[in-house]
Amino acid sequence: MLGNLKPQAPDKILALMGEFRADPRQGKIDLGVGVYKDATGHTPIMRAVHAAEQRMLETETTKTYAGLSGEPEFQKAMGELILGDGLKSETTATLATVGGTGALRQALELARMANPDLRVFVSDPTWPNHVSIMNFMGLPVQTYRYFDAETRGVDFEGMKADLAAAKKGDMVLLHGCCHNPTGANLTLDQWAEIASILEKTGALPLIDLAYQGFGDGLEEDAAGTRLIASRIPEVLIAASCSKNFGIYRERTGCLLALCADAATRELAQGAMAFLNRQTYSFPPFHGAKIVSTVLTTPELRADWMAELEAVRSGMLRLREQLAGELRDLSGSDRFGFVAEHRGMFSRLGATPEQVKRIKEEFGIYMVGDSRINIAGLNDNTIPILARAIIEVGV
Numbered sequence: 133m134l135g136n137l138k139p140q141a142p143d144k145i146l147a148l149m150g151e152f153r154a155d156p157r158q159g160k161i162d163l164g165v166g167v168y169k170d171a172t173g174h175t176p177i178m179r180a181v182h183a184a185e186q187r188m189l190e191t192e193t194t195k196t197y198a199g200l201s202g203e204p205e206f207q208k209a210m211g212e213l214i215l216g217d218g219l220k221s222e223t224t225a226t227l228a229t230v231g232g233t234g235a236l237r238q239a240l241e242l243a244r245m246a247n248p249d250l251r252v253f254v255s256d257p258t259w260p261n262h263v264s265i266m267n268f269m270g271l272p273v274q275t276y277r278y279f280d281a282e283t284r285g286v287d288f289e290g291m292k293a294d295l296a297a298a299k300k301g302d303m304v305l306l307h308g309c310c311h312n313p314t315g316a317n318l319t320l321d322q323w324a325e326i327a328s329i330l331e332k333t334g335a336l337p338l339i340d341l342a343y344q345g346f347g348d349g350l351e352e353d354a355a356g357t358r359l360i361a362s363r364i365p366e367v368l369i370a371a372s373c374s375k376n377f378g379i380y381r382e383r384t385g386c387l388l389a390l391c392a393d394a395a396t397r398e399l400a401q402g403a404m405a406f407l408n409r410q411t412y413s414f415p416p417f418h419g420a421k422i423v424s425t426v427l428t429t430p431e432l433r434a435d436w437m438a439e440l441e442a443v444r445s446g447m448l449r450l451r452e453q454l455a456g457e458l459r460d461l462s463g464s465d466r467f468g469f470v471a472e473h474r475g476m477f478s479r480l481g482a483t484p485e486q487v488k489r490i491k492e493e494f495g496i497y498m499v500g501d502s503r504i505n506i507a508g509l510n511d512n513t514i515p516i517l518a519r520a521i522i523e524v525g526v
């Protein structure tokens with residue numbers, strides 16, 4: 133029977149990781165997968181995460197099953213991290229999930245349970261796995277304009293026009309901050325305009341919040357999400373702890389369902405617990421416990437925030453350095469967008485042929501749409517990348 137299986141195209145981002153590893157060249161540069169790396173190319177365990185794990189080792193006495201929807205402590209800490217004072221516990225359903233991707237999957241499943249004819253609007257472009265998961269689930273996908281290839285900023289007029297076509301019963305997937313793959317983000321005023329469109333259309337927003345703390349700061353990166361939450365009666369939020377806690381392999385995330393009233397919250401919470409049970413039963417505990425320990429222990433929380441801030445400002449510095457280097461080499465400001473973008477990624481706007489040449493001639497790996505991971509750079513590699521970009525004629 134298994135011989136009937138069709139070969140699956142490998143995920144492009146993950147395939148690139150393998151290609152990079154197999155490249156024997158000294159001095160190769162990995163700007164592919166969205167994983168934070170320090171200047172030495174290492175992905176460190178954050179200090180507060182390490183300390184939390186040490187405490188857990190000393191205090192945990194059992195490995196028996198825990199909550200099907202996650203532990204209340206984790207749910208509350210995440211709700212507060214994302215929504216701040218705007219968290220309304222009595223109308224918010226929360227589910228611990230297998231990473232941010234698990235939260236996205238459960239959000240799509242939940243919305244489809246509520247509306248079997250669900251159609252999802254996604255930005256053009258978006259994280260390729262968004263579309264891949266939706267295709268796999270058989271969900272109709274509609275793109276909305278997002279990235280202006282000329283300015284490398286947001287095509288906001290196009291975005292608004294396309295989102296106005298969404299209807300009640302549709303879902304609109306928005307990136308809460310640090311848009312992946314482009315790095316181009318909405319201003320708070322633009323978020324307010326999107327909220328007005330959602331009010332008018334009645335479409336359900338699903339906010340993918342995978343990089344809170346990597347853009348303009350923990351609070352600032354949640355501002356768009358909080359604005360939507362304050363104006364739209366039903367909102368889904370899929371959050372990842374992979375990046376801001378650096379616990380990628382622990383698979384820690386959560387889905388928040390903001391509901392119009394307590395009775396709907398009850399329904400949503402029940403459906404979400406059911407979805408976990410049907411998919412993988414209990415969600416992973418370890419990473420969620422790390423997160424709740426860090427967030428509820430004042431000294432660990434302060435240290436985590438300080439380290440996250442250092443990571444964020446380090447990436448901003450790299451952005452400015454790269455933009456400066458490109459300004460010098462090109463004699464123009466046309467790469468100024470690199471310093472304007474936020475988060476881990478920037479889409480350079482190179483053609484697939486140019487991306488291929490940069491890989492083959494310079495040993496620099498970026499995703500085929502010319503997305504670079506800023507955190508893959510350091511003082512030594514920035515001039516090499518800048519030279520490659522100019523030499524292939526981007």
Ligand code: LMR
Pocket residue numbers: 145164165166167259261312
């Ligand atoms: C990325 O976009 O590189 C990350 O979100 C990692 C992944 O799973 O693709």
